[in-house]
Amino acid sequence: xxxxxxxxxxxxxxxxxxxxxxxxxxxxxxxxxxxxxxxxxxxxxxxxxxxxxxxxxxxxxxxxxxxxxxxxxxxxxxxxxxxxxxxxxxxxxxxxxxxxxxxxxxxxxxxxxxxxxxxxxxxxxxxxxxxxxxxxxxxxxxxxxxxxxxxxxxxxxxxxxxxxxxxxxxxxxxxxxxxxxxxxxxxxxxxxxxxxxxxxxxxxxxxxxxxxxxxxxxxxxxxxxxxxxxxxxxxxxxxxxxxxxxxxxxxxxxxxxxxxxxxxxxxxxxxxxxxxxxxxxxxxxxxxxxxxxxxxxxxxxxxxxxxxxxxxxxxxxxxxxxxxxxxxxxxxxxxxxxxxxxxxxxxxxxxxxxxxxxxxxxxxxxxxxxxxxxxxxx
Numbered sequence: 131x132x133x134x135x136x137x138x139x140x141x142x143x144x145x146x147x148x149x150x151x152x153x154x155x156x157x158x159x160x161x162x163x164x165x166x167x168x169x170x171x172x173x174x175x176x177x178x179x180x181x182x183x184x185x186x187x188x189x190x191x192x193x194x195x196x197x198x199x200x201x202x203x204x205x206x207x208x209x210x211x212x213x214x215x216x217x218x219x220x221x222x223x224x225x226x227x228x229x230x231x232x233x234x235x236x237x238x239x240x241x242x243x244x245x246x247x248x249x250x251x252x253x254x255x256x257x258x259x260x261x262x263x264x265x266x267x268x269x270x271x272x273x274x275x276x277x278x279x280x281x282x283x284x285x286x287x288x289x290x291x292x293x294x295x296x297x298x299x300x301x302x303x304x305x306x307x308x309x310x311x312x313x314x315x316x317x318x319x320x321x322x323x324x325x326x327x328x329x330x331x332x333x334x335x336x337x338x339x340x341x342x343x344x345x346x347x348x349x350x351x352x353x354x355x356x357x358x359x360x361x362x363x364x365x366x367x368x369x370x371x372x373x374x375x376x377x378x379x380x381x382x383x384x385x386x387x388x389x390x391x392x393x394x395x396x397x398x399x400x401x402x403x404x405x406x407x408x409x410x411x412x413x414x415x416x417x418x419x420x421x422x423x424x425x426x427x428x429x430x431x432x433x434x435x436x437x438x439x440x441x442x443x444x445x446x447x448x449x450x451x452x453x454x455x456x457x458x459x460x461x462x463x464x465x466x467x468x469x470x471x472x473x474x475x476x477x478x479x480x481x482x483x484x485x486x487x488x489x490x491x492x493x494x495x496x497x498x499x500x501x502x503x504x505x506x507x508x
Contacts, residue, residue: 315378
């Protein structure tokens with residue numbers, strides 16, 4: 131065959147690849163794949179830092195002291211004063227330049243740049259020194275790495291309106307109540323509606339489905355005032371959780387579309403076999419469709435939890451009493467107070483963020499699987 135080709139095309143020469151050339155070509159392909167993988171992972175890591183660094187800064191600030199929050203230049207690790215017990219009181223320790231040299235003294239108080247110090251070994255001896263003379267620092271605090279875990283308990287017990295008995299524990303409980311019943315309402319209302327659009331055939335089904343999807347293009351700002359007047363003036367549900375929970379028991383277009391697309395991927399033959407065996411549509415829905423739809427149901431649960439937990443506009447619209455505030459509303463209210471305690475604010479924000487991270491961490495496998503399977507065609 132090679133001789134025939136050579137005789138027909140004498141000007142062409144057919145090259146047979148040797149083992150050495152094949153090995154070099156394989157090495158070059160591996161090198162290209164390694165470089166592509168290296169650049170792709172570097173790009174993903176670089177982009178991920180934009181989301182990770184603010185979270186880490188919030189987390190580290192939650193462990194800092196009030197003085198260390200505004201330290202210049204900023205420090206990643208939390209530092210605090212080394213303290214020593216003097217007469218039953220914990221006092222910060224300073225390196226103070228005295229006539230006899232640098233001594234470690236405990237600061238009793240510092241007023242207008244003048245510190246009152248005592249010697250821990252001789253508490254009866256009281257001395258006063260200026261903290262700084264010109265560009266020279268006379269007294270410098272002795273610092274060490276220290277995580278202030280009490281910031282979390284102080285922040286959660288404090289809240290934005292301590293005078294009315296509203297703390298972040300109350301806000302946390304309110305957010306959990308709203309999120310829980312929102313998840314229950316979303317699953318109970320959207321699942322049967324999506325099954326009807328996916329499996330049942332009735333007149334005008336497709337037109338009705340398009341009309342439901344069209345509501346996704348209606349912004350909340352358009353319906354905000356009518357919804358407020360309906361719940362507050364007509365039903366008199368103002369300053370309660372009902373306007374935030376009851377609407378979830380009525381199907382929404384996004385979750386109906388997500389569940390319908392998943393239900394259509396389940397083979398129709400399984401449902402037909404169940405019908406032949408005498409199963410009703412309700413039995414098919416509860417015993418076949420629901421058990422096979424755990425991934426997409428977990429996806430809807432995570433989405434609903436994130437929406438309910440992070441919702442700020444809804445609680446701001448309907449809740450007026452601080453005892454009914456959610457975490458999102460309580461954080462904003464705490465930030466608007468006259469005296470801002472930044473380390474406690476970051477501690478409360480960390481507590482607000484942790485449930486989101488934990489929910490996604492434990493549900494990420496089924497969450498990603500549900501997203502992947504939802505996009506498959508029947």
